[in-house]
Amino acid sequence: MTRSDSRSIAVVGGDGIGPEVTAQGRRILALIAEKRSLPITLTDGDYGIEAYEKRGRMWPESTRIAMAEADAVLFGAIGGTSYPLPPKLHKTDSLLAVRRSLDVFVNLRPVKTSPALYEASSLKPRVLEGVDLIIVRELLGGIYFGEPRGVETLPGGERRGVNTHIYTSSQIQRVARAAFDIARTRKGRVCSVAKENVMEAGQLWREEVQAIHDARYPDVELSHMLVDHCAMQLVRAPAQFDVLLTDNLFGDILSDSAAMVTGSLGMLPSASLGVVREDGRRGALYEPVHGSAPDIAGKDLANPIGSILSVAMMLRFSLGMPKEADLVERAVSDALESGARTADIAIGRKYISTVEMGDAVASKLASLLN
């Protein structure tokens, strides 16, 4: 990005800890814009259960427009304490609907360990050494989107909940291409994870991934693993993985598990990207992997690093600023190495607040940017 390209970013904190962590991601982005004299416009928008309860609109028109027109969206989290989401809103206003509206079909979730946080992980240091993997998750298909869905009452009064797991070959092919392209920029290994031993959609997944590999990416090493086995390997020997390619549901579950190798779910960032359109733009949604964490919301306790590292991904994938992306990641490492810890990664040490962790990273970044 140069000084003449202006960019607009929609900033949507959402519910629970979403606004708390997003405020810290936002300030890191604003700091870079200021230090590099870049014309980045940040537009804040309301969204979520709290917006619905307070103002009767979960996804107000102004936020829809800001998201649709933005070069990228920085998002926090959605979710209240009461379940479920009002059913009439599920189709139109849920996070799934947001992702569909932005057409972001691939979700990237990098997982990298840092020796400074080995003690915060539930796993042994020898298991954590050298872990640097990325989960490439299909984001617009599978059981979260399949029709029919719903809860129905059968004759006789029994109730039945229905969800449908569907994948088409083109959905699998496009996410597989994304995973192989990413592997070429890394260690060149893709492990495709499905459940083809019992699911037909899993058989199709495996066949399509293998076919794309054989036709276009023979230089990338491809392996296949059943998802239950993968869940075990992620905690037995996570350093074996480079790129983990998987579907929407499995990627959701495996990424929360994988988060613990880094010490906390609060550490993980994500980028969700769409196809590059004719005008050169693409849907881009950046959000931490965690949810709204109602158990710690409003207490200034949440770890904002997932949001801050999501800003690094935005700099790399949407703003064309890979050097600044590296600097944000370095500022996070420097802050952790100098002892900054939120409660989730403190393990008996003194801990600091969400805002103070933002201060610690911002101060390291400011000196790196000078």
Ligand SMILES: NC(=O)C1=CN([C@@H]2O[C@H](COP(=O)(O)OP(=O)(O)OC[C@H]3O[C@@H](n4cnc5c(N)ncnc54)[C@H](O)[C@@H]3O)[C@@H](O)[C@H]2O)C=CC1
């Ligand atoms: N992308 C999103 O917006 C997501 C939304 N959700 C929603 O969030 C709500 C809560 O769901 P949960 O299952 O409790 O998952 P969660 O991810 O919100 O929290 C799980 C656990 O991790 C902790 N945690 C999460 N983020 C943290 C952070 N940044 N710093 C420190 N600790 C953190 C929480 O305190 C909690 O103990 C639900 O309404 C759920 O639907 C859940 C996952 C993703």
Ligand SMILES: CC(C)CC(=O)C(=O)O
């Ligand atoms: C809407 C949910 C699938 C959100 C979630 O848990 C995730 O994307 O990790």
Ligand SMILES: [Mg+2]
């Ligand atoms: Mg999840």
